[in-house]
Amino acid sequence: MSKIPASPLVPYPSKxxxxxxxxxxxxxLETHHLGIDFGGLTAVDDFSxxxxxxxxxxxxxxxxxxxxxxxxxxxxxYQPTRGSIMINGFSSAGKSTAQVxxxxxxxxxxxxxxxxxxxxxxxVKVGMHNSTKESLLAALxxxxxxxKAEKIANERALELLDFLGLADLASATSGSLPYGAQRxxxxxxxxxxxxxxxxxxxxxxxxxxxxxxxxxxxxxxIRDTFGIAIMxxxxxxxxxxxxCEGICVLNYGKxxxxxxxxxxxxxxxxxxxxxxxxxxxKEC
Amino acid sequence: MGRKxxxxxxxxxxKRLDTRPQFSKxxxxxxxxxxxxxxxxxxxxxxxxxxxxxxxxxxxxxYVILAVSLNLVVGLLGELSLGHAxxxxxxxxxxxxxxxxTADMMPLTLRLPLAMLVGGLVAAIFGLLxxxxxxxxxxxxxxxxxxxxxxIIKNVITNLDITGGALGLDTGTIYSNTKTLLPFAIILVFIxxxxxxxLKNSKHGRAIMAIRDNRIAAExxxxxxxxxxxxxxxxxxxxxxxxxxLYGHSFANVKAATFDYNMSIEIxxxxxxxxxxxxxxxxxxxxxxxxxPEALREFSDYRMLAYSVLLIVIMLLNASPKFAxxxxxxxxxxxxxxxxKNKAQEVANHE
Numbered sequence: 355m356s357k358i359p360a361s362p363l364v365p366y367p368s369k370x371x372x373x374x375x376x377x378x379x380x381x382x383l384e385t386h387h388l389g390i391d392f393g394g395l396t397a398v399d400d401f402s403x404x405x406x407x408x409x410x411x412x413x414x415x416x417x418x419x420x421x422x423x424x425x426x427x428x429x430x431x432y433q434p435t436r437g438s439i440m441i442n443g444f445s446s447a448g449k450s451t452a453q454v455x456x457x458x459x460x461x462x463x464x465x466x467x468x469x470x471x472x473x474x475x476x477x478v479k480v481g482m483h484n485s486t487k488e489s490l491l492a493a494l495x496x497x498x499x500x501x502k503a504e505k506i507a508n509e510r511a512l513e514l515l516d517f518l519g520l521a522d523l524a525s526a527t528s529g530s531l532p533y534g535a536q537r538x539x540x541x542x543x544x545x546x547x548x549x550x551x552x553x554x555x556x557x558x559x560x561x562x563x564x565x566x567x568x569x570x571x572x573x574x575x576i577r578d579t580f581g582i583a584i585m586x587x588x589x590x591x592x593x594x595x596x597x598c599e600g601i602c603v604l605n606y607g608k609x610x611x612x613x614x615x616x617x618x619x620x621x622x623x624x625x626x627x628x629x630x631x632x633x634x635x636k637e638c
Numbered sequence: 639m640g641r642k643x644x645x646x647x648x649x650x651x652x653k654r655l656d657t658r659p660q661f662s663k664x665x666x667x668x669x670x671x672x673x674x675x676x677x678x679x680x681x682x683x684x685x686x687x688x689x690x691x692x693x694x695x696x697x698x699x700x701y702v703i704l705a706v707s708l709n710l711v712v713g714l715l716g717e718l719s720l721g722h723a724x725x726x727x728x729x730x731x732x733x734x735x736x737x738x739x740t741a742d743m744m745p746l747t748l749r750l751p752l753a754m755l756v757g758g759l760v761a762a763i764f765g766l767l768x769x770x771x772x773x774x775x776x777x778x779x780x781x782x783x784x785x786x787x788x789x790i791i792k793n794v795i796t797n798l799d800i801t802g803g804a805l806g807l808d809t810g811t812i813y814s815n816t817k818t819l820l821p822f823a824i825i826l827v828f829i830x831x832x833x834x835x836x837l838k839n840s841k842h843g844r845a846i847m848a849i850r851d852n853r854i855a856a857e858x859x860x861x862x863x864x865x866x867x868x869x870x871x872x873x874x875x876x877x878x879x880x881x882x883x884l885y886g887h888s889f890a891n892v893k894a895a896t897f898d899y900n901m902s903i904e905i906x907x908x909x910x911x912x913x914x915x916x917x918x919x920x921x922x923x924x925x926x927x928x929x930x931p932e933a934l935r936e937f938s939d940y941r942m943l944a945y946s947v948l949l950i951v952i953m954l955l956n957a958s959p960k961f962a963x964x965x966x967x968x969x970x971x972x973x974x975x976x977x978x979k980n981k982a983q984e985v986a987n988h989e
Contacts, residue, residue, distance in 0.1 A: 431854070431858070451854075451857040463855065467854060468851075469848045469851035476847075483860055490842055494840075547859055
């Protein structure tokens with residue numbers, strides 16, 4: 355699992371919102387004053403956050419607050435204009451999206467992005483791309499260790515699929531899966547890359563309450579089984595308040611609050627951001 | 639799991655994961671190619687083949703290799719390349735020049751495979767050189783750049799002295815007839831098809847198809863897009879170059895002007911007709927499209943018109959869902975499944 359070498363010493367925690375059990379470990383994600391401008395528009399500004407080694411963190415905010423932009427910054431889909439990102443103690447500056455993934459960051463997408471013409475198990479095996487030891491020569495001739503590499507990949511892929519209850523659908527075309535299964539498959543594919551931190555972009559979108567409950571259970575299970583951190587963007591407050599240990603609230607690209615679910619629930623700035631000034635008064 | 643999902647899972651459960659080794663999945667294609675070649679080699683070597691047929695065999699084999707290798711770029715990677723004839727022509731001229739230079743030194747059995755290797759490698763280098771800048775582009779833009787590169791290659795070769803200029807390269811010294819070339823053609827077709835089918839079911843093939851299906855998702859699962867795009871370009875150029883060498887040996891004179899964009903588009907038509915990403919389809923379409931113009935010869939004046947109309951009809955059929963359903967019902971795989979089911983039932987009845 356651990357291709358990533360031990361981390362050099364970094365000063366931490368910078369802006370603590372990590373759970374106590376993770377205080378001794380190197381934070382899996384640390385950003386300092388991250389910002390990006392699109393032309394004259396500042397989409398994200400002064401975004402500093404620390405995520406602990408096994409933390410479940412939430413990123414919330416009204417529509418257009420810049421949450422998905424933050425994810426795109428963390429995975430280097432966008433290059434930040436300002437600030438720095440440390441993944442497990444290593445700077446991701448100047449790296450490509452694929453290289454950042456190898457540092458240990460994996461993600462799912464708000465609008466599902468599966469390899470829809472490929473089978474379910476092949477989707478997962480694409481996720482295991484960097485851990486499958488198979489040379490181009492082996493691929494062209496199906497010898498030189500091809501069989502062994504494929505066998506290992508198949509077994510591991512089925513194991514991961516089984517974890518989220520998708521093993522029965524392994525040979526189906528991923529584009530033909532029902533919506534909920536597609537969302538789960540995206541999570542499995544991300545997990546297959548052996549991440550240190552999993553970024554979930556609106557995992558509960560379009561799900562009914564019972565499916566959301568199941569998703570919460572799954573997210574906790576993933577954290578406990580793989581010992582990784584999870585950061586999620588979500589509008590469903592029952593999910594966010596239910597499983598997140600630390601929550602970060604964005605509005606107009608800036609962090610307006612950070613803290614535990616209880617802190618956030620009673621924070622007047624957050625209520626104002628969601629409901630407006632008059633709404634906030636009524637609430638109080 | 640929701641109710642709908644459960645139903646879906648139940649229907650999919652019947653279709654268990656296929657863990658058979660890949661070889662047997664590709665067996666049908668290999669058997670098909672072997673059967674076709676068995677038949678034609680019998681005809682050719684027993685002297686029963688018409689002159690017309692035996693003249694076409696090498697060119698059919700060349701088109702099969704070109705189509706299967708272009709299918710890697712168009713079908714698997716999902717990028718449009720219109721410069722395939724250019725790569726073929728680079729391989730052809732470099733390989734044939736090598737073959738002419740060494741004509742006195744080695745027998746054909748050694749010279750031709752070496753020439754193919756040389757032609758393939760030179761074409762692969764050109765694939766790399768053109769791919770490096772061109773693969774930054776996508777879709778229509780890449781198509782136009784590859785088209786232009788093909789034309790540049792054609793014009794440069796036409797104006798070089800070493801390749802015989804506009805008169806063409808005199809390959810009379812290395813010319814061989816169909817009977818001598820056929821075994822080499824068969825082996826090259828087998829190597830190409832098996833390599834392509836193998837690639838499709840490997841880590842590399844999956845990465846390539848992932849790039850085709852969703853570039854952003856592929857990148858964020860740790861796949862180096864540039865590396866794989868270049869690999870695809872290089873492999874496909876290699877096989878096109880090797881096929882070119884074979885083609886060059888079947889003529890007494892080759893002109894670079896033959897390998898223009900018309901030929902590239904002809905190869906693309908084969909790929910689209912045979913179905914994107916389908917090796918077997920490419921082979922069938924290549925044979926069909928090479929045989930058709932010859933078979934239509936008796937319509938003389940209306941030959942090209944009939945060819946075009948037939949092409950349109952086949953494309954329409956290919957795109958129609960009803961035809962696809964019909965094809966699926968009468969496919970060999972389905973027939974075998976049906977026979978097995980009947981047999982199993984018989985056994986059950988017996989007991």
